Amino acid sequence: xxxxxxxxxxxxxxxxxxxxxxxxxxxxxxxxxxxxxxxxxxxxxxxxxxxxxxxxxxxxxxxxxxxxxxxxxxxxxxxxxxxxxxxxxxxxxxxxxxxxxxxxxxxxxxxxxxxxxxxxxxxxxxxxxxxxxxxxxxxxxxxxxxxxxxxxxxxxxxxxxxxxxxxxxxxxxxxxxxxxxxxxxxxxxxxxxxxxxxxxxxxxxxxxxxxxxxxxxxxxxxxxxxxxxxxxxxxxxxxxxxxxxxxxx
Amino acid sequence: xxxxxxxxxxxxxxxxxxxxxxxxxxxxxxxxxxxxxxxxxxxxxxxxxxxxxxxxxxxxxxxxxxxxxxxxxxxxxxxxxxxxxxxxxxxxxxxxxxxxxxxxxxxxxxxxxxxxxxxxxxxxxxxxxxxxxxxxxxxxxxxxxxxxxxxxxxxxxxxxxxxxxxxxxxxxxxxxxxxxxxxxxxxxxx
Numbered sequence: 111x112x113x114x115x116x117x118x119x120x121x122x123x124x125x126x127x128x129x130x131x132x133x134x135x136x137x138x139x140x141x142x143x144x145x146x147x148x149x150x151x152x153x154x155x156x157x158x159x160x161x162x163x164x165x166x167x168x169x170x171x172x173x174x175x176x177x178x179x180x181x182x183x184x185x186x187x188x189x190x191x192x193x194x195x196x197x198x199x200x201x202x203x204x205x206x207x208x209x210x211x212x213x214x215x216x217x218x219x220x221x222x223x224x225x226x227x228x229x230x231x232x233x234x235x236x237x238x239x240x241x242x243x244x245x246x247x248x249x250x251x252x253x254x255x256x257x258x259x260x261x262x263x264x265x266x267x268x269x270x271x272x273x274x275x276x277x278x279x280x281x282x283x284x285x286x287x288x289x290x291x292x293x294x295x296x297x298x299x300x301x302x303x304x305x306x307x308x309x310x311x312x313x314x315x316x317x318x319x320x321x322x323x324x325x326x327x328x329x330x331x332x333x334x335x336x337x338x339x340x341x342x343x344x345x346x347x348x349x350x351x352x353x354x355x356x357x358x359x
Numbered sequence: 360x361x362x363x364x365x366x367x368x369x370x371x372x373x374x375x376x377x378x379x380x381x382x383x384x385x386x387x388x389x390x391x392x393x394x395x396x397x398x399x400x401x402x403x404x405x406x407x408x409x410x411x412x413x414x415x416x417x418x419x420x421x422x423x424x425x426x427x428x429x430x431x432x433x434x435x436x437x438x439x440x441x442x443x444x445x446x447x448x449x450x451x452x453x454x455x456x457x458x459x460x461x462x463x464x465x466x467x468x469x470x471x472x473x474x475x476x477x478x479x480x481x482x483x484x485x486x487x488x489x490x491x492x493x494x495x496x497x498x499x500x501x502x503x504x505x506x507x508x509x510x511x512x513x514x515x516x517x518x519x520x521x522x523x524x525x526x527x528x529x530x531x532x533x534x535x536x537x538x539x540x541x542x543x544x545x546x547x548x549x
Contacts, residue, residue, distance in 0.1 A: 129542070133535055136484045141503035146401060148393040152411055156393070157386050160422050166380040167426040231427050232444070233436035233514045239522075297424035299444040355448075356455065 170296060173227050173234065180223035183292060184315055187285060191319035195277075199324040210254045211321055215314045218247035222311040226289065229307055230296025240303055244310060244344070251317070251340070255332040262328045270326050271335035277323075278316045278339045285312035286347065305351020306344050313340045370434035378425055389418065395505055396442050402500040403446055404489055417445040435507060439515035443497070450493075487537040495530035498523055 170176065200208055221243050228234040264270050286309050298304060320336055370391070376384035396417055400410035420441050428437050488496060494516075501512045509527075513520045 129535070129539065132542075133531075133538055136538070137503060137534070140484050140488060146394055146397045148397050148414060149411065152414070153389055153393060156415060156418050157382075157389050160385055160389070160418060161382050163422070164380045164382060164385060167378050169378060169429050170427055172429065172431075228517075231429075231432075231437075232424060232440035233432065233438075234517075235514055236517050236519060239518070297420075297427045297441070299448075355451065 170231065173231070176227045176230075176296075177223055180226060180289070180292060180311070181220065183288065184219050184223065184311060187288070188315055188318050191281060191315070192322045195319055195323040197322045199322050199327065202325065203327050204258075207258045207327065210258045211251075212318075214247070214250045214254050215318050215321075218251070219311055219314040221247060222307065222314065225307055226293055226311065229304065230293050230298060232297050240307055244306065247310075247314075248341070248344075252333065252337055255337055256329050259327050259329040259332055261330065263330055264326050264328055267330070267334075271331055274320055274324055274326075274331070274335045275339040278313075278320045278336060279343065281316035281319055282309065282312045282340075282343050285315045288312075300351055300355035302348040302352040302355070305347040305349070305354070308351075309344055309347030313343055316340075367433050367435055371430055374425075374428050374434050375430050378428065392438060393418075396438070398504055399439070399442055399497075399500055400446060402488075402496060402504065403450075403493065404496075409449070413445055413449055416449070417442050420445055433511060433514075435505065436511045436514035439501060439505070439507070439511075440517065443515060483541060484534075484538075487534055490537070491530055491533060495526050495533070498526040499530050502527060 171179075203211075221238070224237070225240050225243065228236050229240075289308050289311055293308065317336060317340060321332075324332075324336070326332075370388070373384045373388050373391075377388055393414060396414055397410055400413045400417075401407065405413070421438065424441060428434065488499065491499070497516070498512060501507045501515060502509075507515070509520050509523050512523045516523065
């Protein structure tokens with residue numbers, strides 16, 4: 111039995127070896143198949159068309175410089191907005207609340223700025239997929255709001271809440287436009303991801319300024335009026351990106 | 360086995376000259392890169408005519424985005440990333456047109472597509488490749504036909520090296536199984 115079993119195993123190994131060789135051979139044959147040459151007239155036409163608008167261009171700066179430019183814009187806007195809107199909200203928060211929210215929003219801003227730099231340069235390295243990063247930041251912000259702030263329902267939930275949501279909207283839309291103006295120096299390919307990627311750093315900025323002036327540091331208020339508006343704006347950014355991509359085609 | 364049809368250092372110098380408005384460098388780039396792009400588009404189950412159209416679109420996008428190339432970076436992933444966006448845009452456009460199409464009961468004789476004849480000419484392995492999901496087929500074309508590294512494919516497809524490895528592995532497994540079925544056994548699984 112052992113002898114037949116050993117022969118059977120050897121036959122299987124041989125069959126596997128032959129099958130693998132066959133697979134490699136056919137894959138290589140497919141890869142080496144006909145080398146397609148574009149039509150000569152098409153190549154001439156392409157060269158002629160492109161030559162007509164051939165001018166010297168200056169390459170974009172390095173990823174590090176682009177990242178610093180995005181972050182500088184973010185910090186300058188955040189500082190200016192907090193100076194204008196006031197920081198009364200910061201005074202009524204505990205150190206843990208201020209530190210936790212600032213750390214998460216700052217990390218989110220760095221990630222989204224990094225992602226924008228990767229997105230505007232074709233063939234750039236991606237460290238973390240955008241939607242995964244977005245989900246992590248959203249989870250972090252949601253967890254911070256739910257765990258660091260007390261679960262007390264304010265007296266007038268809607269009356270106290272909607273001004274915060276409107277303020278967030280009023281900051282996020284122009285901020286997204288500013289990031290778009292900065293990003294369009296690179297190569298932008300319209301998509302849902304691009305819409306969300308432009309809206310995400312704008313929302314970090316809006317959440318930071320909104321939180322700094324908000325006088326209602328309670329979990330339900332923050333989750334619904336700050337977090338809820340952020341989720342709606344991300345969805346709106348993605349939808350807008352998708353619509354623009356379809357319209358352009 | 361993967362091939363390296365074009366030396367990236369040559370392309371870097373051509374790209375730098377192209378950014379400086381050197382027309383000869385542009386012609387040389389068009390001559391060297393177009394066959395790769397054409398093969399990439401045809402590898403996406405596209406007719407030769409459609410692939411020619413996409414090649415033109417792609418070169419216009421490359422031309423408009425040429426300032427985003429930095430001489431310190433590899434050229435091939437940069438070009439393939441633009442080609443990929445061109446193909447995705449064309450795919451979206453095609454889906455939109457298909458959704459708007461009016462069903463015609465009797466298609467005139469001359470309008471029949473030549474796909475069945477083309478399919479007959481296709482080898483069995485080509486059909487297996489054509490049956491792969493788009494992302495896996497794209498990964499195979501970049502790895503095996505363009506001879507790109509995993510890192511370069513990851514850059515071109517805006518994904519991670521791990522995701523590229525996974526797509527390539529799944530493509531190989533599917534092809535091994537299909538080959539096994541063709542031979543009449545269960546196929547290999549690694």
